[in-house]
Amino acid sequence: MSERPADDAGERPASGRPAGERPESGRRRPGRRPGSADTRGQILAAARETFSEKGFDKATIRGIARQAGVDPALVHHYFASKEGMFVAAMELPVNPDEVIPMIMNGPREEIGERLTRFVLTMTSEAGARQPVLALVRTAMTNDRVVSMVREFLTHAIVNRVAEGLGIPAIRMEVAFAQLFGVVLMRYVVKLEPLASAEIEELVELLAPTIQRYLDGS
């Protein structure tokens, strides 16, 4: 495997910044030597490129392995699933593969409270929130990135939760919209008193809404 020429980046979409790649992440794919210390980094760079070019649905582990110049088995060694690879590539703070079962387990009548508290606690940490908001910012102005985000949300979160609970997907979507809207108003728009409110005050306000949506019609 040879070093990738530096001008390879010129193949990327002409949208200014490469789709799905955040500028604050200084990582660059240095070469294609499989098994090198940075193999994981190479796979993630290839994943970022593949996801932003093909979207989440059409990206495959095989295709990402080919792009990274490594064996697909190596990709499987590092990442259990395509969802897990997406989470790592976008530096998202949580993996739905792990979080969804955690939210689904426990009393059904408290699922609104569990999900609300989880989202508010997770986003209260700047390090967890920043990659999510960076992805949202890119998605707002880039059609490819927004498609990728839509496909990931649909497959990795909305459909899984809706199927697991036996409710129409739209109910999970409006629940997600409520929580996402609150995170945006709290941390981007910084509306007061919402921005300074305690998590527990917000759980009390929001959990019954989420519970009603997830209870089904």
Place this chain on the structure above:
Amino acid sequence: MSERPADDAGERPASGRPAGERPESGRRRPGRRPGSADTRGQILAAARETFSEKGFDKATIRGIARQAGVDPALVHHYFASKEGMFVAAMELPVNPDEVIPMIMNGPREEIGERLTRFVLTMTSEAGARQPVLALVRTAMTNDRVVSMVREFLTHAIVNRVAEGLGIPAIRMEVAFAQLFGVVLMRYVVKLEPLASAEIEELVELLAPTIQRYLDGS
């Protein structure tokens, strides 16, 4: 009054595009002749510049008149309030001065339904939705614009509705977050089935949430 020199634009913030000004709006302030056919346009251009530099709270009708090189009385002649001028300057589809009384009038137990149906109907028209989304996109990556938007939302919408209904402002903020989140998921992320859902299906799903928040604790 003399023509403004073209390089005056160089005084603007060095954030690439001037804060709060959308590139698709081809308007340019041509000069400072008070009473000319484009006086209203000059005032609006001055308003955009002033709002994005000073924010909504610190901007004054007097300051905008000075910036536009016209008499403050002329500004009052065109725009009844600072809110109205902001709405016109940002090309927003609706003026809270007009909409809020409309939403507040009518049975209190149906306010959730009225507000939800209004927001969904208004945003279902691309021409009404686009300037709002353009402002949101700019705000997502520009601190000055986000401050301006925060101040406008707080003064022109949140506090007025909360005071009018006698509820804590945070309840109006989470209601706003729900509706804004739905508009974002429907028209930017385009999550299905939310993006294709009928307005009345969404009203049925969302109105009880908004009603609960606006009923107060």
